[in-house]
Amino acid sequence: xxxxxxxxxxxxxxxxxxxxxxxxxxxxxxxxxxxxxxxxxxxxxxxxxxxxxxxxxxxxxxxxxxxxxxxxxxxxxxxxxxxxxxxxxxxxxxxxxxxxxxxxxxxxxxxxxxxxxxxxx
Amino acid sequence: xxxxxxxxxxxxxxxxxxxxxxxxxxxxxxxxxxxxxxxxxxxxxxxxxxxxxxxxxxxxxxxxxxxxxxxxxxxxxxxxxxxxxxxxxxxxxxxxxxxxxxxxxxxxxxxxxxxxxxxxxxxxxxxxxxxxxxxxxxxxxxxxxxxxxxxxxxxxxxxxxxxxxxxxxxxxxxxxxxxxxxxxxxxxxxxxxxxxxxxxxxxxxxxxxxxxxxxxxxxxxxxxxxxxxxxxxxxxxxxxxxxxxxxxxxxxxxxxxxxxxxxxxxxxxxxxxxxxxxxxxxxxxxxxxxxxxxxxxxxxxxxxxxxxxxxxxxxxxxxxxxxxxxxxxxxxxxxxxxxxxxxxxxxxxxxxxxxxxxxxxxxxxxxxxxxxxxxxxxxxxxxxxxxxxxxxxxxxxxxxxxxxxxxxxxxxxxxxxxxxxxxxxxxxxxxxxxxxxxxxxxxxxxxxxxxxxxxxxxxxxxxxxxxxxxxxxxxxxxxxxxxxxxxxxxxxxxxxxxxxxxxxxxxxxxxxxxxxxxxxxxxxxxxxxxxxxxxxxxxxxxxxxxxxxxxxxxxxxxxxxxxxxxxxxxxxxxxxxxxxxxxxxxx
Numbered sequence: 008x009x010x011x012x013x014x015x016x017x018x019x020x021x022x023x024x025x026x027x028x029x030x031x032x033x034x035x036x037x038x039x040x041x042x043x044x045x046x047x048x049x050x051x052x053x054x055x056x057x058x059x060x061x062x063x064x065x066x067x068x069x070x071x072x073x074x075x076x077x078x079x080x081x082x083x084x085x086x087x088x089x090x091x092x093x094x095x096x097x098x099x100x101x102x103x104x105x106x107x108x109x110x111x112x113x114x115x116x117x118x119x120x121x122x123x124x125x126x127x128x
Numbered sequence: 129x130x131x132x133x134x135x136x137x138x139x140x141x142x143x144x145x146x147x148x149x150x151x152x153x154x155x156x157x158x159x160x161x162x163x164x165x166x167x168x169x170x171x172x173x174x175x176x177x178x179x180x181x182x183x184x185x186x187x188x189x190x191x192x193x194x195x196x197x198x199x200x201x202x203x204x205x206x207x208x209x210x211x212x213x214x215x216x217x218x219x220x221x222x223x224x225x226x227x228x229x230x231x232x233x234x235x236x237x238x239x240x241x242x243x244x245x246x247x248x249x250x251x252x253x254x255x256x257x258x259x260x261x262x263x264x265x266x267x268x269x270x271x272x273x274x275x276x277x278x279x280x281x282x283x284x285x286x287x288x289x290x291x292x293x294x295x296x297x298x299x300x301x302x303x304x305x306x307x308x309x310x311x312x313x314x315x316x317x318x319x320x321x322x323x324x325x326x327x328x329x330x331x332x333x334x335x336x337x338x339x340x341x342x343x344x345x346x347x348x349x350x351x352x353x354x355x356x357x358x359x360x361x362x363x364x365x366x367x368x369x370x371x372x373x374x375x376x377x378x379x380x381x382x383x384x385x386x387x388x389x390x391x392x393x394x395x396x397x398x399x400x401x402x403x404x405x406x407x408x409x410x411x412x413x414x415x416x417x418x419x420x421x422x423x424x425x426x427x428x429x430x431x432x433x434x435x436x437x438x439x440x441x442x443x444x445x446x447x448x449x450x451x452x453x454x455x456x457x458x459x460x461x462x463x464x465x466x467x468x469x470x471x472x473x474x475x476x477x478x479x480x481x482x483x484x485x486x487x488x489x490x491x492x493x494x495x496x497x498x499x500x501x502x503x504x505x506x507x508x509x510x511x512x513x514x515x516x517x518x519x520x521x522x523x524x525x526x527x528x529x530x531x532x533x534x535x536x537x538x539x540x541x542x543x544x545x546x547x548x549x550x551x552x553x554x555x556x557x558x559x560x561x562x563x564x565x566x567x568x569x570x571x572x573x574x575x576x577x578x579x580x581x582x583x584x585x586x587x588x589x590x591x592x593x594x595x596x597x598x599x600x601x602x603x604x605x606x607x608x609x610x611x612x613x614x615x616x617x618x619x620x621x622x623x624x625x626x627x628x629x630x631x632x633x634x635x636x637x638x639x640x641x642x643x644x645x646x647x648x649x650x651x652x653x654x655x656x657x658x659x660x661x662x663x664x665x666x667x668x669x670x671x672x673x674x675x676x677x678x679x680x681x682x683x684x685x686x687x688x689x690x691x692x693x694x695x696x697x698x699x700x701x702x703x704x705x706x707x708x709x710x711x712x713x714x715x
Contacts, residue, residue: 017408017415020223024196024411028341033331034194035230048404048419048427103329119345120196122352122413123406 008075008128009113011052015125018043018050022117022126029116030109038102040111041126052126055098055111061090069108076113084108129191129332129620130154135233135255137248139319140181140240144255149234155623156709159190159234161217162600162637164206167237168215169640169713174647178210178311179293179318181241187228187284187324188236190602194229194332197344197616198351199604201225201410209310210318211295211467211516212535212559215644218298218312219599221409222305224282224326231328238319247323249279252330260322264291267460268300271323281327287462289504290317294514296467296537300459304417304429305409308464310536310558340619347612348413354607357414361406363396364416365433368540370395371572372433376671377545379442381490382473383531383660386542387669390446394436398448414606422452431455431465434562437540438469443476444490454497461504467516470537472499474517475509478526484509528660533560534650543661545671546571546578551588551684554655557641563605565591579674581684585691593634600637636708639692639700643713651697655685 020043023036031038041054057077062070069083070090086106090099099110118126136145150163157163164186176182185207192200203225209216228236231252238248242257245264249256263271267287275283283302290297290313297313298306307313316322334340351357359367369391372378376386392398399418407417407429417429431439431451439454440446458465479487486509488495502510512520517530517537531538536559543550548567556564565588571578576587594609603613614627645654662678689696693704705711 014405017406017417019408019412019415020410021196021413028196028334031331032337033333034196035329035331036226037230037329038331050407104331120348122348123415 008057009054009111009118010127011054012125012127013049013051015123016043016050016052017123017125018045021120022052025117025120029114035104038104038109040100040109041117042100053097056096057113060095061093061099064089064093077110078112079108079110081107129195129335130159131189131229131232131234131330131332133232134235134237135250136237136239137255137257138239139242139246139257139321142257154191156633157637157640158597158600158633159193160188160204160600160602161206161219162596162633162640163235164188164204164217165215165637165640165644167235168206168208169644171237172208176208178208178213179314181319183208183315183318185238185312185315185319186235187238189225189229189234190600191617191620192601192603194226195334195344195620196411197603198348199412199414199606200602201412202602202604203228204599204602205299205307205312207312207315209535209558210293210314211311214534214559214648214650215641216310216312216558217599217641218307218309219602220299220301220305220307221412221604222282222301223410224284224301225602226410227282227326227328229328229332230330231326232330236324238321241318242320245320245322247275247321247325250324250326251281252328263322268462269303269460272300272303275323275325279325279327281325283323283325285323285462286313286316286321287460287504289461289463290314291322292504292506292514293317294463294504294506295516295519296464296471297462298464300462304407304459306459306464309466309561310464313462335622336619340616343612343615343619347616350610350612351607352413356606360414360416360606363399364418366396366399366418366431366436368433369436372437372541374670375545375572375578376666376669377542377549377568379437379540379542381444382442382477382529383542384664385667385669386545386671388441388446391441393446394440394448394451402448402452409604412604414604416606420452422456423449426453426456428452428456428459434540435465435469438466438473438537439496442469442473442540443496445493445496447493450493454500457497457500461500463500463504466539467537468500468503470531471503471513471517471520472496474521474526474530475513477529478521478524481526481529483524483526528658531560531658531660533657534558534654536560538562541568542666542671543657544666544674544676547581547676547684548576548578548584548588550657550661550676550681551581551584551688552591554657554685555588555592555688557638557645564595566605567591581680585684585688589688589691590631592638593631596634596637597630600633632708636710639705639708640710640713642694642698642700643705643710646699651699652685655698657681
């Protein structure tokens with residue numbers, strides 16, 4: 008499980024760059040599985056907490072659990088957005104380039120670059 | 129790495145044009161400040177009025193923009209400055225630059241003038257020129273809140289100072305970052321351009337992925353180990369208050385003194401009483417942004433050292449809470465804190481000597497607050513001060529009190545305590561600027577003698593070239609240019625450059641902006657410092673009694689020109705321009 012400590016986040020969004028870069032071999036924060044949203048002076052991270060509520064609503068069984076991680080088989084994903092609607096913490100997104108779901112698979116790459124330890128595994 | 133497209137928007141003709149980015153130019157000048165300097169020379173004829181529709185504004189990213197290379201979120205705005213009537217580039221962090229790149233653009237060129245207030249909305253597929261009549265007359269923060277409802281992404285906004293063409297009006301990026309110096313905001317205002325919003329979701333593909341990723345990750349470690357990074361994490365640039373006060377170069381009462389025992393009321397320890405949290409630009413671990421809260425509950429990312437110097441000690445004010453509020457007011461009206469502070473200090477000294485009336489005395493916080501509003505709205509005496517200290521002093525007298533170079537008020541380092549900064553200000557292409565080379569660092573760590581011009585010219589020239597490269601990559605100057613920059617540039621572009629090639633690019637960029645300056649009729653007479661600094665010694669502190677000896681200064685300028693292969697008047701020789709491959713700019 009990945010944890011976010013709000014008071015430590017400087018809003019640098021390096022996690023978004025790293026996530027989109029490592030997953031797509033291209034930088035594009037809009038495709039990241041973690042998003043930093045600034046509201047007033049507070050930076051908040053949105054990402055999957057691996058609760059699995061989305062698994063039940065997925066009509067193509069693209070979402071499944073493997074140990075503690077909820078995984079996504081992108082080939083099976085139809086981009087129906089039911090998982091996005093079912094997620095209560097805004098932790099799963101739709102990729103604008105290919106129209107399929109994007110979610111955190113706890114690869115931990117963003118955590119390595121988070122110098123203030125706002126993200127921890 | 130380039131997005132490949134340049135967007136041109138003509139506000140007079142309501143025309144939007146896409147052209148391929150000139151890769152030959154990129155190979156010569158990189159992006160950002162360098163490429164824009166070349167573009168300005170090509171598209172602006174000499175002697176145009178900077179506030180007319182003839183002026184052109186170029187927003188630029190560089191090959192590093194939009195990547196995860198640390199400290200690379202900055203972008204530049206280049207134009208002819210209404211403050212100096214000459215060359216200008218101004219840069220800014222945040223994440224407007226990366227967003228431009230993700231929208232698909234390396235450069236955004238804005239020409240002409242809209243007949244009515246407008247703003248520009250740029251998204252990945254569409255660019256629109258939209259009506260801004262509902263925004264005109266509003267300051268930056270309110271405009272941001274309104275635009276936020278309809279536009280995601282990043283916003284560049286002017287307040288009322290920009291609308292009123294205050295000569296040093298700035299552009300705010302979202303809330304807390306500014307294209308600060310030289311009046312880019314006034315150029316926006318003169319074009320009836322209230323704001324630009326930009327949002328993008330294109331991929332920036334990473335070439336040579338494994339090699340890039342490994343080098344980029346090492347670079348993050350390198351930056352995190354840099355000693356300056358630790359200082360900035362601790363206190364941002366506010367750490368400089370104590371250092372500069374001890375050196376005797378912190379401006380006090382319009383550069384009358386270089387230190388003050390009350391400096392502890394505006395230093396890093398004092399700042400921590402207001403500090404909520406560190407904040408940063410995109411992809412940056414240096415964390416120089418300090419989110420502070422004023423006593424009446426207002427938030428600001430800042431103030432930085434220069435603002436503390438120019439809106440604080442140089443006005444005889446040692447009150448951190450006031451400096452936060454004054455900084456916020458400047459950001460909201462959209463005015464450069466350095467130039468407005470320098471101009472008010474000029475007015476205070478002029479008033480003390482009987483040249484002006486109705487100006488608050490040094491130390492009067494309420495008076496300064498109300499004068500800031502008068503200037504932004506060009507009300508009463510504010511209308512004169514909105515022209516900057518150079519023009520104001522030409523109109524009412526007191527030229528010796530106008531601490532400006534080429535029309536731009538100098539930053540918060542008293543030249544009399546730093547020969548390096550003296551030369552850096554005098555030869556800075558955009559005027560009295562501390563960001564073309566910062567030799568005071570070498571003076572602080574003992575590598576250079578701060579009271580001697582010996583070797584200063586050669587040292588400064590190298591720094592100026594490094595900075596020109598950083599501003600064109602674009603990477604923030606908080607960490608010096610280094611081998612990682614070179615390695616990553618080569619990986620991203622498939623170029624095969626050596627570090628010497630980068631220095632040569634820096635020299636080419638510096639000579640290109642110099643051609644612009646010379647073309648406007650500026651030269652040796654303008655590469656000088658205010659008379660006060662030649663004649664009046666520093667009152668107290670570690671620089672007590674020091675002036676700049678004028679003859680030594682002149683010899684240092686001679687040496688500087690000679691190393692640069694510029695003639696006695698500061699004009700680059702044809703031989704030098706041929707060597708740099710830019711003699712075609714000499715028409």
